[in-house]
Amino acid sequence: MEAMVEEGALDIRLESPELEMTTLEVRRLTAHESVGETFSFDLQLVHRTGLAVASKDLLGIDVTIVFSQNGFELRRVGGIVSRVLDRADAAGAFEGAAHHRTYSVTVVPKLFRMSLVSTQEVYLDLSLPEIIKKKAELYGFAHEDIDLRLAEDHAAREFVVQYRETDVAFLSRLCEHVGVSFFFVNEDGHDKVVFTDNEAGFATKEEAERLPYRSGGAKDGVFELETHRELVPSLFAMQDYDYRNPLYDLAASASLELGSGGGYVEYGAHYRSADEGKRLAQVRADEQRARALRYYGKSDHVGLSAGARIVVEGHPELGDIELVVIEVAHTASAAESGEGGEYENSFVAVPAGFTYRPARKTPRPRIHGFVTGVVQAGQGGSVGGVAHVDDDGRYLVELHFDSAPKGEARASRPIRMAQPYAGPNHGMHFPLRPGAEVLLAFMDGDPDRPVIIGAVPNATAPSPVNAASANKNRIVTANGGIVIEMCDGR
Numbered sequence: 001m002e003a004m005v006e007e008g009a010l011d012i013r014l015e016s017p018e019l020e021m022t023t024l025e026v027r028r029l030t031a032h033e034s035v036g037e038t039f040s041f042d043l044q045l046v047h048r049t050g051l052a053v054a055s056k057d058l059l060g061i062d063v064t065i066v067f068s069q070n071g072f073e074l075r076r077v078g079g080i081v082s083r084v085l086d087r088a089d090a091a092g093a094f095e096g097a098a099h100h101r102t103y104s105v106t107v108v109p110k111l112f113r114m115s116l117v118s119t120q121e122v123y124l125d126l127s128l129p130e131i132i133k134k135k136a137e138l139y140g141f142a143h144e145d146i147d148l149r150l151a152e153d154h155a156a157r158e159f160v161v162q163y164r165e166t167d168v169a170f171l172s173r174l175c176e177h178v179g180v181s182f183f184f185v186n187e188d189g190h191d192k193v194v195f196t197d198n199e200a201g202f203a204t205k206e207e208a209e210r211l212p213y214r215s216g217g218a219k220d221g222v223f224e225l226e227t228h229r230e231l232v233p234s235l236f237a238m239q240d241y242d243y244r245n246p247l248y249d250l251a252a253s254a255s256l257e258l259g260s261g262g263g264y265v266e267y268g269a270h271y272r273s274a275d276e277g278k279r280l281a282q283v284r285a286d287e288q289r290a291r292a293l294r295y296y297g298k299s300d301h302v303g304l305s306a307g308a309r310i311v312v313e314g315h316p317e318l319g320d321i322e323l324v325v326i327e328v329a330h331t332a333s334a335a336e337s338g339e340g341g342e343y344e345n346s347f348v349a350v351p352a353g354f355t356y357r358p359a360r361k362t363p364r365p366r367i368h369g370f371v372t373g374v375v376q377a378g379q380g381g382s383v384g385g386v387a388h389v390d391d392d393g394r395y396l397v398e399l400h401f402d403s404a405p406k407g408e409a410r411a412s413r414p415i416r417m418a419q420p421y422a423g424p425n426h427g428m429h430f431p432l433r434p435g436a437e438v439l440l441a442f443m444d445g446d447p448d449r450p451v452i453i454g455a456v457p458n459a460t461a462p463s464p465v466n467a468a469s470a471n472k473n474r475i476v477t478a479n480g481g482i483v484i485e486m487c488d489g490r
Contacts, residue, residue, distance in 0.1 A: 010302070010341030011068045012334050014043065018061040023047050024103070029065075031330040033306040035183045036172065036358035038112050041065055041077060041330075045103040052101045055086035063107055067302045067332075067343075074302040077184075078191035079107045109184050111193055113139055114167035120401040121170075122410045123160040128174055131160065132195060135167055147185075147194045149201035152279070154178065159413035161447035163365040163401070173362035177269070179283035181358050183307030194307065199355045202324050203309035208352075211301055213315045219344070222312050224298040232292045234259025236284040238277040239267045243416065244392075252277030256285040258292040268444050287357040295323055295349045302343055304328055309352060323349035324356055366445030370453070373397040376411040377434035387431035390414050395432060395452060397440065415440070417452035433478050436461060 012026040024045045033039035043065070047053060058081050065077040085104040114135065123131055129148050136146050162170040175182060175195065182195045183202075196202060212221035237253040252274050264284065271277050297312070304310070308325045315321060327348040334341045350356055376396040378388035389395060394414035404410060417438075421428045432438065436455050443449035457463040464476045475484040 010332065010334065010343050012043075012332060012341070013066050013068075014045065015064045015066060016061050019053065019057055021053075024053065026065075026334050028334070029330065029332040032328070033184070033330075034327040035181050035306045035356065036176065038109050038115070038168065039077070039079075039184060039306070041079070041107040043105050043107065045105060047101040047103070053103070055084040055103065058084045058103065058105060062110075065107060069302065075305070076186045076189065077107070078186055079109045080112065082106050082108045082112055109193070110139070110141070110145075110191070111168060111184075114171070115169070116166070118164065118166045119162065119403045120164060120399075121162040121404070122399060122402045122412060123157075123162070124410055124413060125156050125158055126160065127156045128154045128178060128180065129195075130156070131174065132171060135171060136193075138167075141193075144190065145192055147192045149194060149196040149198070150180070151198040151201070152178075154197075157448075159448055161399075163367060163447045165363075165365055169362050173360070173364055176358050176360040176362055177364075178280070179286060179355070179357040181307075181356060183305075185305070185307065197355065199324075199352065202307050202356070205309070205322070205352075208309040208311050208322060209301070209303065210311045210313055211299060212313050215316065219300045221301060222297050222299040225312060225315060225318070226296045227318075228294045228296055230291050230294075231260040232256065232258065232288040233262040233264050235263030236281045236288070237263060237265045238269055238271070238281045238284075239265060240269060240271055240277065242272055244272075248274075250274055250277055252281050254278065254281035254285045256289055256292070258289055268446065268449075270446065270448055283357050286355055287359060289354060290326070290350045290356055290359075293351060295321075295351075296346070297349065298344065298346050300344055302332075304345055304347060310349070322352040324352050325349045326356060365447055367442045367447050368445050370439045370441055371399060371401055372456070373399045373412070373438055373440055375432045375434050375436045375438060383433075383435035385434055387433050389431060393417070393429060395438075397438060397450075397452065399440070412450065415450050415452055418454070 012029060014021050014024060014026055024047055026043055027046050028044040029041060031039065031041040061081055063079060063081055066073060067075045083106040087102045126134070129150060132148070133146065160174070178197070180195055180197045182193055185192050185194055194201065213225065214220045214223045233256065235253060235255055237251065240250045242248060242250060250271065250273070266284065269277070269280050271280060304325060306325060306328055309322070310325060311320055311322045312318070313320045325347050328345050329347075330343070330345045332341065332343040374397065376388070376398050377383065377385055392414065394416050396411040397415055398411050402410065417429075417432070419427055419429055432455055437458050438452045438455050440450045441453045443451065464474045465472055471488055473486040473488070476482070
């Protein structure tokens with residue numbers, strides 16, 4: 001089902017498998033799309049004849065925006081309707097009236113639904129690609145809807161926490177941290193989300209569209225192109241600490257030849273080897289490279305989209321230049337009153353030849369206070385049973401904030417417990433039994449780096465000292481096997 005606008009230079013129509021759209025005309029369109037973000041297309045629709053469409057029936061439906069010119073289809077953008085504004089003229093001031101009505105709708109990708117869920121989750125021993133797939137499956141994405149064009153090794157991480165953030169924000173900040181971009185394509189009528197960590201993941205040189213440069217205001221291809229240069233640092237250094245191997249030097253760095261001196265030192269990116277640190281340092285350098293040199297242009301090429309590779313031909317100073325488009329803003333109006341429709345876009349691009357890395361703009365959650373959890377038993381163990389610690393004296397803890405259903409919450413990775421006295425071949429440790437409630441703090445607030453700072457009493461595990469024994473100082477082992485008591489005599 002589709003709704004056609006009048007014939008002319010540019011036609012825009014809206015299709016939906018869920019709703020009859022033939023009485024709706026697309027009059028105007030503004031849109032913004034950027035690598036690493038969900039796109040947003042705002043359309044003005046006009047209903048002139050027949051029974052009007054109820055705005056509540058438009059909200060949330062699957063739609064496709066189709067651009068065509070002189071009978072040739074130029075681009076398809078698939079998504080869902082996230083917002084509807086319904087306006088009627090004076091004669092048709094109620095839904096269903098057969099009068100002139102205007103709708104303003106916003107179309108976003110299906111991935112937008114992930115922004116409607118904010119939660120706390122714990123992920124154990126999963127890689128970034130596995131987390132992406134796991135989240136996508138929850139929203140009904142088919143295997144072919146997610147295109148993982150990943151060339152680098154994304155090893156499994158033993159403990160990853162989503163904390164008070166939407167699903168789309170969670171995936172975005174994980175991708176940004178390791179230099180993975182995502183964008184949206186429609187291939188053979190099928191909408192996909194592409195995730196990539198390499199230049200070829202955007203498009204190959206053979207797939208690049210060749211657009212002529214036209215100066216003097218002629219609108220045929222690219223008609224404006226500006227070069228923007230910016231001062232960026234030259235050196236990017238990474239530092240971290242791994243308590244499992246405290247003498248191992250994790251320092252790593254990468255340089256940027258386009259830099260103008262200076263450098264960034266980042267601590268606590270949570271990596272375990274110098275090689276991984278080196279890769280992250282290079283990701284940071286690539287991220288800044290994309291700021292050091294950019295091109296801002298305008299064109300009337302309807303098919304231009306975020307993530308596309310283009311070759312601008314015949315620029316008087318730059319010659320033929322190959323670019324990767326990272327951001328596009330569209331404006332369009334459909335044909336009306338015998339005149340052809342108009343279209344124009346402004347875009348931001350970076351030079352091809354290196355891997356574009358998205359800016360780290362999604363906030364990383366921080367836990368600056370404490371959270372609670374419960375010490376878990378080992379395999380075959382039980383609450384109150386023998387303490388379960390690993391070879392390094394660490395505990396598995398079920399975090400209370402984990403939103404998994406009761407009984408399905410996942411125990412954490414092994415966690416250290418802070419002690420009042422510790423050192424080489426000496427220290428103290430009173431083992432915690434399964435079921436003990438503990439307080440956890442987080443290194444620099446990082447949800448992925450917890451430390452047990454102590455155990456606390458609760459209604460099922462009361463304190464050994466209470467109002468009736470306030471003058472006693474007690475150490476009581478499990479099941480009361482050993483009691484050490486000191487009384488101050490008061």
